[in-house]
Amino acid sequence: MNDRISLELGDRSYAVHVGRGLTSQAGEFLAPLCGGIVPVVTDRNVASLHLERLMEAIRGRGLEPRPIVLEPGESSKTFQGLERLSDALLNCSLDRNSLIVAFGGGVVGDLAGLAAGLLKRGIAYAQIPTTLLAQVDSSIGGKTAINAPQGKNLIGLFHQPRIVISDIDLLSTLPRREFLSGYAEVAKYAALNSPEFFSWLELNAAAISDRDAAVLVPMVARCCRIKAAIVGQDEREAGTRTLLNLGHTFGHALEAATGYSDRLLHGEGVAIGMVLAFRLSARLGFSTKVDTERLERHLRAMSLPTTVSDIPGPNPSPEAILVHMSHDKKVRGGQIALVLVRGIGQAFTTSDVSIEAIRALLAA
Ligand SMILES: NC(=O)c1ccc[n+]([C@@H]2O[C@H](COP(=O)([O-])OP(=O)(O)OC[C@H]3O[C@@H](n4cnc5c(N)ncnc54)[C@H](O)[C@@H]3O)[C@@H](O)[C@H]2O)c1
Ligand SMILES: [Zn+2]
Numbered sequence: 001m002n003d004r005i006s007l008e009l010g011d012r013s014y015a016v017h018v019g020r021g022l023t024s025q026a027g028e029f030l031a032p033l034c035g036g037i038v039p040v041v042t043d044r045n046v047a048s049l050h051l052e053r054l055m056e057a058i059r060g061r062g063l064e065p066r067p068i069v070l071e072p073g074e075s076s077k078t079f080q081g082l083e084r085l086s087d088a089l090l091n092c093s094l095d096r097n098s099l100i101v102a103f104g105g106g107v108v109g110d111l112a113g114l115a116a117g118l119l120k121r122g123i124a125y126a127q128i129p130t131t132l133l134a135q136v137d138s139s140i141g142g143k144t145a146i147n148a149p150q151g152k153n154l155i156g157l158f159h160q161p162r163i164v165i166s167d168i169d170l171l172s173t174l175p176r177r178e179f180l181s182g183y184a185e186v187a188k189y190a191a192l193n194s195p196e197f198f199s200w201l202e203l204n205a206a207a208i209s210d211r212d213a214a215v216l217v218p219m220v221a222r223c224c225r226i227k228a229a230i231v232g233q234d235e236r237e238a239g240t241r242t243l244l245n246l247g248h249t250f251g252h253a254l255e256a257a258t259g260y261s262d263r264l265l266h267g268e269g270v271a272i273g274m275v276l277a278f279r280l281s282a283r284l285g286f287s288t289k290v291d292t293e294r295l296e297r298h299l300r301a302m303s304l305p306t307t308v309s310d311i312p313g314p315n316p317s318p319e320a321i322l323v324h325m326s327h328d329k330k331v332r333g334g335q336i337a338l339v340l341v342r343g344i345g346q347a348f349t350t351s352d353v354s355i356e357a358i359r360a361l362l363a364a
Helices: 026-033 044-059 079-090 106-121 132-138 168-173 176-193 195-203 205-209 213-233 240-245 248-257 266-283 289-301 318-327 355-363
Strands: 003-007 014-019 037-043 064-070 099-104 124-129 143-148 151-158 163-167 338-341 347-350
Touching (some): 026 044, 026 163, 037 044, 037 079, 044 099, 044 168, 099 106, 176 240, 176 289, 176 338, 176 347, 195 205, 195 213, 195 289, 240 347, 248 318, 248 338
Antiparallel strands (some): 003 014
């Protein structure tokens, strides 16, 4: 039941492997891509749960794994974190044959990917994502970044991995809230691209929630296929790749308005943001209320928040949300670029929505 998706980017094409037990097979996948010392960047949580198995698999192929363990959490995605990691990596005597392994969630992947892109003007790297969000989203597509005081992910580059290995078994140790937050991105793929996938998710909601691997493997693979197809067409986000931002302009503004605190995880903001994007689409006559209600019902079934009032603590005001939306990097020429829908599975991008329409939506 394991699957292989290929992301077509000419001589930078790569495979995304999705399945069970892949950590133990990682040596087989990595050996053809490197030799000698293999730096393995991870975080403390992942290291304590899963690192030994990966180390063994790499050693088994005559390679020499060198773990570099970061502090978990977004605070590692800074210049200071990058400096520390670069220092540790350069001490591994990297050369043209080196391959850096990013073994963790989106934080580890983004930081290790950026370091790989910068050191010696570009070292190859592999993604072995360990969170649902990283398996369906951040490990694929080559976006790498750290945060700046001015905003998230503002310092980065495109650097595609050589391979992505998504072991579904790793998801069993993920805290439930992290798992569900990652699931919002899964629902996003269906909501933007495929009514049929959306129905499948509705049908399998209970098994997904129970993390039944028989369902998670095809679910993750499907998301990877959608993302790989979109990135293959538009690597640098000049067109179709912007569709992947469904729910994100609102979501990012909500994250910013709640101070990027644990009151609202990224996927939770995306869940609320998608419902807002669907509501706005219905208000503007592009889609129907029925679509919005269906999305909302499914997200609720998956224990995700769907309205601003679901956020614990004081609710961000419409004005505060609007201010943060206009700071988002998706603003073009003073207009807020939004992803709207013509129904489930039919997303499109527009910059034609007035601030007034967004204000009215948020006030409603
Ligand atoms: N590059 C991209 O295209 C892209 C896309 C989306 C998000 N991102 C970035 O991804 C980051 C968020 O990623 P994330 O949600 O994976 O967060 P994360 O990397 O912080 O991981 C979440 C938490 O789960 C822990 N963890 C990871 N794997 C685990 C496992 N298997 N079992 C138990 N605990 C585990 C981590 O230690 C951490 O505490 C953000 O910085 C975001 O900007 C990047
Ligand atoms: Zn996201």
